[in-house]
Amino acid sequence: MTFTAEPIEVTAEELGRVVYDADGLVPAIVQDASNGEVLMMAWMNAESLERTLATGRTWFWSRSRAELWCKGETSGDRQYVRAAFYDCDGDTLLFVVDQEGRGACHTGLRSFFFRAFGHPDRDPSAEPAAGESPA
Amino acid sequence: MTFTAEPIEVTAEELGRVVYDADGLVPAIVQDASNGEVLMMAWMNAESLERTLATGRTWFWSRSRAELWCKGETSGDRQYVRAAFYDCDGDTLLFVVDQEGRGACHTGLRSFFFRAFGHPDRDPSAEPAAGESPA
Numbered sequence: 001m002t003f004t005a006e007p008i009e010v011t012a013e014e015l016g017r018v019v020y021d022a023d024g025l026v027p028a029i030v031q032d033a034s035n036g037e038v039l040m041m042a043w044m045n046a047e048s049l050e051r052t053l054a055t056g057r058t059w060f061w062s063r064s065r066a067e068l069w070c071k072g073e074t075s076g077d078r079q080y081v082r083a084a085f086y087d088c089d090g091d092t093l094l095f096v097v098d099q100e101g102r103g104a105c106h107t108g109l110r111s112f113f114f115r116a117f118g119h120p121d122r123d124p125s126a127e128p129a130a131g132e133s134p135a
Numbered sequence: 136m137t138f139t140a141e142p143i144e145v146t147a148e149e150l151g152r153v154v155y156d157a158d159g160l161v162p163a164i165v166q167d168a169s170n171g172e173v174l175m176m177a178w179m180n181a182e183s184l185e186r187t188l189a190t191g192r193t194w195f196w197s198r199s200r201a202e203l204w205c206k207g208e209t210s211g212d213r214q215y216v217r218a219a220f221y222d223c224d225g226d227t228l229l230f231v232v233d234q235e236g237r238g239a240c241h242t243g244l245r246s247f248f249f250r251a252f253g254h255p256d257r258d259p260s261a262e263p264a265a266g267e268s269p270a
Contacts, residue, residue: 008253017250027162029173036171038164041227053252087247088240092176094248105223112222113229115152117188118143 003080003098005056018049019090025061028093030071030104032111033082039104040112042071044093056081058095077101138215138233140191153184154225160196163228165206165239167246168217174239175247177206179228191216193230212236 020026025043032039044052048059048068058071058079072078079097086093103110155161160178167174179187183194183203193206193214207213214232221228238245 010252014252027176029164029176031171031173036166038166038173038229040222041162041164041176084252085248086250086252087175088242088244088249089247092247094173107223109223112224112227113220114223115221117145117149117219117221 001098001100003078003100005080006082007056008053008081008084010053015046015050017090018046018086018093020046021091023063025063026091026093028058028060028095030058030079030095030097032099033096034098037111038113039079039097039099039110049093052081052095053084058097071104072100075101075106077103079104136233136235138213138235140215141217142191143188143216143219145188150181150185152225153181153221153228155181156226158198160198161226161228163193163195163230165193165214165230165232167234168231169233172246173248174214174232174234174245184228187216187230188219193232206239207235210236210241212238214239 018026024045026049027041028044029041030039031037042060043063044059045061048061051059051068058081060069060071062069078100080100081095081097083096084093102108105112105114153161159180161184162176163179164176165174166172177195178198179194180196183196186194186203193216195204195206197204213235215235216230216232218231219228237243240247
């Protein structure tokens, strides 16, 4: 399936409602628009948030590499933003996306959250997707 | 609806896979088991994670009050854990819960994520739930 990027126009006042931590970062949850699955959580600084809204694709701040990165730019597993929310105190973001390619995780699985507590011996690649109850 | 708490038995080895930040905290996303809606994100330390799994109800660490709190203990809006996941690098948790009462947010709304970027003038209480596309 081919997806199209759709920028989201925001005001400076809206952007000003986001509360960044001492490192200038805010956690960003990414949810699959097609089925509600929680795909991943990563960090955004003000620039990555603005790029995400302006381009309609998810940009994050890598704390380990100390650089901006666009999800899927190297892997092809791009995320196209369909809706963007901020929570009641402005310190967490939620992006609902169309997930292109194999999935969000570098392991090739759809979601980062494939390991369930209480199932230590289960093969991770056989884990249920987040949002589904384990059998 | 009345929900029953169901503890999740975990091994020390599983708990050891969780990676805490410099403050001893890990972000915990909470998702509604009934519809996949992302309800909230809050922080857990090791003790709140262990209490959550042992009691089957969500416990968090309040950074502002510097204390453990059990979701819904005062409001009645309790969360009963149905599945608990950790992501591929162990630094984010995901809890799928049955949400009791009115909802997760102190505003009385179901989700914390009721404000959408690009809709600055919309009445927050009329916002679509997270996971739904705004009209």
